[in-house]
Amino acid sequence: MLFAALKDDLLGYYRKRIILFFAIFVFISCILFARLFILQVIQYEQLSVDANRNRIKTREIIAERGFIYDSKMNLLVSNTPSYDLVLNKDDIRRGDDVIGMLKRVQEVVDFDMDKVLKDLKDKRIPSVLISRGLNISDIAYFEEYADNFAGLSVELHSVRKYSDGLSFSHILGYVSEATPYDIEKNKDIYKRGSYIGTMGVELQYEEELRGSPGSMEIERDARGRIVNILKEDPATAGNDLVLTIDAELQQYAAEVMEDKKGAVVVLDIADNSLLTLYSAPSYDLNMFTPYLNETEWERIHRDKRSPLINRPIEGQYSPGSVYKVAMALAGYEEKAVTPETTYKCLGIFHLNSYFSYRCWKRAGHGKVNMQEALAQSCDIYFYNLGLALDIDKMEYYSKILSLGEYTGIDLPNEKTGIYPSRKWKKASRGDIWYPGDTVNTSIGQGYMTATPLQIGVMMSGVFNGGKIYKPRILKGIIDQNTGEYTEKESELKHQIYVSKEIQDNIMAGLIDAVYKRGGTSGRARVKEMKIGGKTGTAQVVSAKITEKYEKDEIPEEYRDHAWFTGVFPARDPKYVIVVLAENSGGGGASAAPIGGKVIKKMLDMGYVTPDEN
Amino acid sequence: MFAKFKKYLLETDYVLLAAVLCLAGIGIVSIYSAGYNPYTGETDAFYKRQLMWLVLGIISFFVMSYVNYRKIVRFAPVIYGAGILLLLIVLILGHIKMGAQRWIGIGPFRLQPSEIFKIIWVISLAWLFMDFDGKRLSLIKILQKSWMLIPPFLLVFSQPDLGTALTYVAVWGMLLLMLGVQRHVFIIALIAVAIMVPVGWQHLHDYQQTRVKVFLGLVQDKQGDGYHAEQSKVAVGSGGINGKGFLGGTQAHLSFLPESHTDFIYSVINEEQGLIGGTTVILLFLFLIFKIFSIAMKTKEASGKLIAMAVGCYIFFQFIINAGMTVGMVPIVGIPMPFVSYGGTSLLSFFTMIGIVNSIHLRRYSLID
Structure with missing residues (x-):
């Protein structure tokens, strides 16, 4: 191996090559610099945004x-x-x-x-x-x-x-x-x-x-x-x-409804705030937490008993005899009858030579005044009253009492039910109004439907002197920022004047319905305190179908809906209760006892006090 | 002997040493930053280890300066053989790290033989071509002289460490071009590449293929492998002209930058020091290569010239590929930036090379001793 000094020409050659390569290196470095310049100066803003988007x-x-x-x-x-x-x-x-x-x-x-x-x-x-x-x-x-x-x-x-x-x-x-x-x-x-x-x-x-x-x-x-x-x-x-709901009372209502379908509504008639608004059957809210249980939801959705419907405000039923309270009010207000006016009930009412209408009591009630007609729920009396008033007057008072109209409750999906009138019949049936329609409507049958809440509002309107408040469920709001509590007030929807005398006259009939022999609401009786009550029975299918069956063999879906509405204490009305039990037969037998139990519970809870003697 | 040592100490090219110390200093500062967690205030120990390797590197620099490089060149075949043996050992016994066998543990140190082989390769190249007579190289001559490339390339490639294996080829190729080759060599080289690329492609790992595809824009990939390239570009660009300041780089500190202390250290420098920092590094490298090439020109002895030329090529190649990778000009390959990236063996190897270059500098006029 020889380490020798290179000849000059070879040194020169190396020199040239090294300089050439250094120049190439400088050139390539310039490209790198240009790239840095593009990224850091020209694209700086965009890339800064990208960097921040990465981390922030x-x-x-x-x-x-x-x-x-x-x-x-x-x-x-x-x-x-x-x-x-x-x-x-x-x-x-x-x-x-x-x-x-x-x-x-x-x-x-x-x-x-x-x-x-x-x-x-x-x-x-x-x-x-x-x-x-x-x-x-x-x-x-x-x-x-x-x-x-x-x-x-x-x-x-x-x-x-x-x-x-x-x-x-x-x-x-x-x-x-x-x-x-x-x-x-x-x-x-x-x-x-x-x-x-x-x-x-x-x-x-x-x-x-x-x-x-x-x-x-x-x-x-x-x-x-x-x-x-x-x-x-x-x-x-x-x-x-x-x-405004009282949890204990609502839970009690749920308890006494057992496995019935229906509704329980308790209203404070001073402002129509709701103490109870229960719909049966119910569903379990826990299926929504922590996340929706889909199989349970599916089951509830398909359930034939329709648990998702909020019956007190969405269920629309033929009101039957409970409507007679509104008829009584209209009759007195319009002076179509006096407490002394009587009609004779022979069990059948001949409108003309073609049409006749029956009283629920085939044997007839004989001569009855308003108090007796309400107590025994005589249909013939109200047929006569209806014809005396005529449908337009009936409509006027019914609409004021929120029948066929939204009550205005602060809950979604409220239904209006139907209050039939000449205009309504023309529009929906394309037919004129016949006197027979008036006869049917006067006992809450025929085209008319109402929600349990509407019946409650009707009752409270009669017994608070004619003030129709929008029912409400919200008592007040606690502001999270200030911790302040703001009480809400009920909104007055309509107002008419109902004299104490008229109230007392109607109440007399409703008390008799509960306490007098022959009254239809006897099963709602509360010992400690007098109440007024009225039952109703809403036919689900026409009598022709049910006539074919023995009384306790009628299939459940064909059985009548039972109504009961009560107002108490009778001496100074404060609360109204409405009970509706679907497909459970007559109102007196199934709805009235539930009403009585709830009223008794309210007595126990101190909402109302027993009568003095 | 002491007098000779003193003479060498006095004549040492301190500007050359200063240049590499500057780069190593920038490296350590950046490694510190890359390992710093601004939320806990803790720092990885990488910078300390790099500092320790730097001390070893400086010692190696002076030792190699003292040793006559010609003695080393004389023993080139032996050294080469030892190097190959070392590569074989690492392949068989090496520790497993990141799926690749690259390390040999010696006491507390982990040595990367493929990095050490870079020094051996530079010396081997000088030994191979020291009889160059100024005539452009013919293909036959090249083939005669280049068989030594094959074993280390295959050994390192199968570790697998494609990046390092490619540096051997690159320095070999750059040196051939510097010496000058006949025109037909280009044509044959082109044909060879045309044949090699599809064959070689098949032998690449999936991740390597993806990187190349992403780089060529054949596949859009902002989530997987392209993610790293993209994040590095974002880091560099968001540094702007002045940078986000020391320890201020968000891309680096929130781990958006992968391998920020090794392969992507240049991104950290650009993010925190901006265009000014990035350009400073470019200028330092150019200055360093200028110094090395000056020594290559001044020395009158062939093997010294060749070693200095090869070292210059080596440093520039690794620098430009690494920097190009961080700015998205080159596909991602694991080639560290000399002196700057974290990596003990790499730092030691390059300091040793610079030591040899200084040894050439010290003996540029004398042919004896």
């Missing part, structure tokens, strides 16, 4: 929903934490086996894979809710093996908690999760995971209950871990509601 995320803070209390401040609805499993799409990298991961998740918690996959594809949904209400061991599992479940996180949400899931279902209603559509429509109000009231008070007072969401600007690292909170705008919790 806005997290929504969902507001705590307001609580709901009964009139005695018993908690009916509150919130409870739910640990929910969420898949954040941001944290999914290409090449991640999401489906494989979800299958591994499915080994731990059960969830609807199809729905999750659908949400995963929906571009509007930034993160997919996989499962709600994880238990402690599941939470621990997912936290511990977080690395195996990329993009998955356990988030704390708040769900509804019901102190009694069964007795207040129709009043309270339920919430459901905001859909992408809801969120898009009201971006400032609803965020992913927000709840929206869907039924009942939850829907009616959604604006009070929902509060307003906050947000939080967080700094996160590449794995989605929060490292810093940059800005926080806290959520405002929703306002608490206080209802």
Whole structure:
């Protein structure tokens, strides 16, 4: 091996080559510099935004929903934490086996894979809710093996908690999760995971209950871990509601309704606030928490007994004889009859030579005045009264008493029922009004339908001197910011003058109906305190069909609906009760006893005091 | 002997040393930053280890300066053989790290033989071509002289460490071009590449294929492998002209940048120090190569020239590929930035090379000793 000095020409050659290569290196470095310049000067702003978008995320803070209390401040609805499993799409990298991961998740918690996959594809949904209400061991599992479940996180949400899931279902209603559509429509109000009231008070007072969401600007690292909170705008919790409902009384009503279908309504006639508004059968609100139990929902939905219908305000029934109270009022107000006016009942009423109408008592009541007609529910008396008044006058008073109209209760889905009139018949049947229609309507049969609440409003209007208030369920609101309680007041809808004398005259008939021999409402009798009451029977199918059966062999769906309405105490009316029992036969037999029990309960609870002697 | 040592100490090219120390310093500062967690205030120990390797590197620099490089060149075949043996050992016994066998543990140190082989390869190239006579190289001559490339390439490629294996080829190729090749070599090389690419493509791992595809824009990928390239571009660009300041880089500290202390250290520098920092690094490298090439020009002895040229090529190649990768000009390959990226063996190897270059500098006029 020889280390020798190179000859000059070779040195020169090397020199040239080295200089050439250095020049090339400088040139290539210039390209690198140009690239840096493009990124750091020309694209600086865009890439800065990208860098911030990487690390800064806005997290929504969902507001705590307001609580709901009964009139005695018993908690009916509150919130409870739910640990929910969420898949954040941001944290999914290409090449991640999401489906494989979800299958591994499915080994731990059960969830609807199809729905999750659908949400995963929906571009509007930034993160997919996989499962709600994880238990402690599941939470621990997912936290511990977080690395195996990329993009998955356990988030704390708040769900509804019901102190009694069964007795207040129709009043309270339920919430459901905001859909992408809801969120898009009201971006400032609803965020992913927000709840929206869907039924009942939850829907009616959604604006009070929902509060307003906050947000939080967080700094996160590449794995989605929060490292810093940059800005926080806290959520405002929703306002608490206080209802006029008395939970104990409502629960008692639920108890005495047993397995009947129907409704119990108790109204304070001073302002038509509702102490009880129970619909039977009920459904269990707990099926909505922590997430909707779909099989249960499906079952409820298909149930032939229709538990989802809020019967006191949605059920429309032929009122039958309870309507006679309104007839009595119209008769006295219009002076069509006096307390002394009598009509003779022979069991049948001949309108003309073609049409005749029967009294429910085939043998007839003989000569009856208003007090006796109300007590024994004589149909013939009211046929005569109806014809004396005529349908237009009847309509006038009935509409004032809210029949055929919305009562205006602060609950969704209220129905009006039908109050038939000349105009109505023309429009819906295309026919003129016949005197026979008046005869039918005068005893609450024929075309007429009403909701149990309407009957309650009718009764309260008669016995509070003619003030028709919109019934209400909201007693007051507790503001979350100030802690202040604001009491709500009832709104007066109509007002007429009903003299004490007229009230006493009608009451006399209703007292006799309960206490006198031959009265129809005897089974509602309360020993300690006099009450007024009226029963009604609404035919479900025409008598021709039921005549074919022996009395206790009529199929349930063909049996009559039973009504009872009471007003008490008779000496100074304060409350009205309405009981409707579907397909349970005559009103006197099945609805009146329930009414009596509820009134007795109110006595025990101190709402009313026993009579002095 | 002490007098000779003192003489060398006085004549050492301190500007050359200063240039590499500057780069290593920038490296350590950036490694510190890359390992710093602003929320806990903790820092990874990487910078401390790099500092320790730097000390070893400086010692190696002076030792290699003292040793006459010609003695090393004389023993080139032996050293080469030892290097190949080392690569074989790592392949058989090496520790497993990130799915690749690259390390040999010696006491507390983990040595990466493929990095050490870079020094051996530079010396081997000088030994191979020191009889170059100024005539452009013919294909036959190249083939005669280049068989030594095959074993280390295959050994390192099968670790698998494609990046490092490619550096051997690159430096070999760059040196051939610097010496000059006959025109027909280009044509044959082109044909060879045309044949090799499809064959080689088949032998690439899936992740490597994806990286190339992403780079060529054949597949859109902002989540998986393309994610790293994209995040690095975002880091560099968001640094702007002045940068986000020391320890201020969000991309680095929130782990959006992968491997921020090794392969993507240049992204950290650009994010935190901006265009100014990025350009400073470019200028330092150009200055360093200028110094090395000056030494190559001044020395009158062939093997010294060739070693200095090869070292210059090596440093520039690794620098430009690594930097190009962080700004999205080159597909992602695991080639670290010399002196700057975290990696003890790499730092030690390059300091050793610079030591050899200084040794050439010290002996540029004398042919004895």
